[in-house]
Amino acid sequence: MRPSRRTVLAATATATATAASMGATASASAAETGTRPLATAQPPSGELRALLREIDPARIEATVRKLVSFGTRHTLSVQDDRDRGIGAARDWILSEMKSYAAASGGRMTAELQSYVQEPASRIPVATRITNVVATLRGSVTPERVYVVSGHYDSRVTDVMDATSDAPGADDDASGVAVAMELARVMAKRRPAATIVFAAVAGEEQGLYGAAHMASRYKDVGADVQGMFTNDIVGSSTADDGTKDPYTVRLFAEGVPTSETPEQAAVRRSVGGENDSPSRQLARFVRDTADNAATGMRVRVIYRRDRYRRGGDHIPFLERAYPAARFTEPAEDFAHQHQDVRVEDGKQYGDLPEFCDFAFTARVARVNAAALWSLAQAPGTPRGARIRTADLTNATHLTWTRGSEPDLAGYEVVWRETTAPEWTHVIPVGDVTSHEVDLSKDNVFFGVRAVNRSGYRSPVAFPDPQT
Template sequence: MKTPSFLITIITIIFSQSLYSQQIAHRNSVIEKATQEISSANIESYIKDLVAIKTRHNLSSKSNPQYGIGAACKYIQNKLENLTQNGINKPEVILYNYKAGGAGSRLGREVMLTNIVAEFKGNSNDNRVILLLAHYDSRSFDNNDSTIFAPGANDNGSGVSALLEISRVLSRVSTPVNIKVAFLSGEEHGLLGAANLASIAKTQGWNVIAVINNDMIGNSRSSETELASNLKVRVFSENIPSFETETMKRDRVFNSAENDSPSRQLARYIKEIGERYVDNLEVKLIYRNDRFGRGGDHTPFSKEGISAVRICEYFENYDRTHQRVEVVNGKQLGDLPDGVDIEYVRKNCALNMATILNLSLSPDRPLNALMDVGGLSSSTRISWSDPSIGKKPSFYYILIRETDQPLWWKKIAVRGNEVVIPYSKDNYVFGIQSVSEDGCESLPVMIYGKR
C-alpha cells in the first residue's frame, strides 16, 4: 500500500457570505494587475465605433468600409492586428470563412460569413486551449431586414468590446497555455459561426478545456419590473451533459453526478475566481444551459463534449433587445449605447480576465481521480495521477461539499497521489484540483467511485 499523502493544511474557502463567517482571498499580483488594466473608456469607445457601423446583420454589406458586417469584421481585425505596442504576446489573427444560408435556412440567401480569432500562443509546450466567444452580428425586430439600423450596443457590442479589451491586456501578458479569443458571426441566424468553429476545434483536435461565451453583458435594468443592479451576473451551464456516451451516462447515474457536469465545474470555477478578483460582483449560477427559447454560441461546443458556459447580464431589457430604434409613448426602444452600463461591462470583462489567467497559470487537471466505494467506512480513500501535460502540480486541493450544497464548501490541500479523509463518501461530494506553486488552481474534476 502507498504511504498516505501528507496533509499539509486545511483552507476553508467560504463561498456564501450569508452562511459562513469568513473568506480568504489571496490575489495573484499578475492576475490582479491584468484585471485592473481593463479600461472603461476603451470599452465605451469600442461600443460607439461598432454602433456607428449601423448594422452588423449577417446579410448586410460586406464591401462598404463604413457600414455593414464587412466593416465590423474589418474593424475587429484591425484592432487585433494593431496590438503591437508593448506587444510581448502579439496574437496571430486568423479569419475563418464559412458558407451559410440558402434554401430552407434562416438566412434568405447563401453568403460567406467570417469568424475572427485572435490566437495568443502559450509560452510552453502545454497544448491546452481556453476559448472566449462573443458574437459580433446584430439584428433588429425583423430578422430578415438587413438594412434597418441595428446598433447592437448591448447585443452583442458589450461582449465584443469586452473581448477586444481582454485582447489588448493579454497582448502584454505571457501565459503557459493558448488563449483563443473568437469574434463570431451568424449567431442571430442560428449559432452558425459557433457551429463552424466548434467543428474546426473538433477536427483539428484543439485541446479546449473551457469555452466562455459572453453574450449581452452590459444591461443592468429590467424592462417591465424596473429592477436595476450591476452587482450580479449570470453564468449558465448545462446540468446533464448534452454530449454523453453510454459509459458516461452509467458513471453519472452511479455517482449521482447530475449537478457536476464539466460545464457546471467551469461555472463554479468562474464564480470562485471571479469573486476573488472582481469587487462588487456576485456570480449567480443558473442551472440551465440558457434562457427559455433562446440560445447562445456556447451550445455547439457543449454538443461536441467541450465544457462551455454563457456569461449574461442578470436583468434583461426587452425594450432594447432586437427592437426597432424608435420612441413609442415617450419610451426609447432599440439597442443603443445609452442602454449599456459601462461599469457593468468592465466588471464582467474583469471576471473573464481573472478566470482565464488563473486557469492559464494553473497545472492541468489530475487524471484517474477515483474514490474507493467498495467497503463500509466512515472515511474515504481517494487516489489520482499527475496530469500528463504541462507543469507538474505543486500540490492538490480535495474539494468537499454535502450532496445538497450547490458550491464547494471546503478545500483540503494535499501532496502526493492518495489521501484518506475523515468524511463519508455517502454524505459528501468530492472533487480535486491541481494547484501551482503560487496557488493557481485547475478546473475541478469530480471524484467518481470505482464501479
C-alpha cells in the first residue's frame, strides 16, 4: 500500500534532518560558514579531508609568481623564447604537470593540445593556440569526465598589445594555480571517474582554447558531466578596499544555452528554469564545499556570467555540457587588466602583491571538494521522467539505473517551487521508479544516485512524460 501524504511528509522531515546534519559535522560546518545546513549536504569523508589539507597556499603563490615572471603571456606574444611570452609559460606548465603525472603510477598523463587559429576576432594573423591538459584516468568509470581549468594567457588594457608586460596574477594565473595544485594533490589518488586539469590559452582573445577543448570532447562523444573554470580567484579585496575572504562566487546559467526552442518551451511550461544541469551542478558544489572543511561560503549567482564578459565555461555550455564559473566575491577593476605603472607612489597592474593566496587556496579546496565528490559518486541519473498522463495528486517518477558497480540506490528530493535549494530527501532504494503522495503540480522533484560509500550524485531534474 502506498504511504499516506502525512507519512511522506513525516518521513521526508526525518530524512531532511538526517541529511542536513549527518551527525554534528554539517551543523558545525554551517556555524563556521554562517550558512544554514542543506537537506542534501554531503559532509567530507576522511579521505577528502586529508586531500584538502594537502592544498598549499605557498605552492599556489609560487605558481602565480612563476607565471608572472614570464613578463607577458598574451596569446599573440612570442612562442619560441625560453624566458618570456606565452610559449615559455606553456612549456613550464607542461613540465610541472608532467612532474605531477610521474607520481601517479601511470594514471595521469600530461600533454599539449594545439591547433592553428586562422585570423578572426582579436586574432589578426594565423596563431597557434595551445592548451596544457593533464588527465587523471578514473579507476571505475573512466568514461565519465569532469574538467577544471584556468586560462594562462594574460593582457593589459589594450587587448591587442602583445609586447607590454602583462603580469596577469589575478587574471588568471590564480585560476591556473588552482588547477595545477589540484593536479598535484590528486595525481597520487585513485578517483572513480576521470578528472581533467587544464590550463587553456586564448581566453582574452575570445575563449579560443576552451572552445577547442570542448569541441574535441564533443567530437568524440565524451561524457563530460561537469566543468568548472576558475577565472579571477586571486583576491578577496574589492575596489573600495573591503574584504570578503571567505566567499567565492559561482556563476551558473539557468535555461541551457544549447536548448532548442521546442525544449525551452517544454521547460518553461513545467517551471524548470531554475533546474538546468548547470544549476544542479552549482547546488552540488554547495552540498559538498560550503562547509567548515573548505572554510568557504559558496555564493551561487543565477547568471551565466557577469555583464559584458564571459569565461571558459561558456564553450562547454554551448556544447550542452554542465559548466560553471568560480570567481572572487568582488573584483578590483583598478588593477585588473591595467598596464604596470606607478601613480602617486602606488603601483598598478595585475600584480601578485594584490593577491590573497590563503583565499585562493580556500577556493582550491572548494574545487577539490566538489570535483573529488563528483568523481567518487555515481554519475547523474539518466532518463529521469515525471509521469503527467495520470491526473492524480500523487507523483510517479522513473529513471534509468546506472551501471556503476558500487551503486547502492537512489533518493528522491523535492522542494517548494519558490525554494532555491532542495529541502527534502526520500531514500527509495535500488529501484528505477517511485511514487510520492505529493502533487507534482505543487512542488519540484529530482532524483540522485547513492553509492555504497555514501557519495551522492548531482540531482537529475525529470522531464515530463505524457
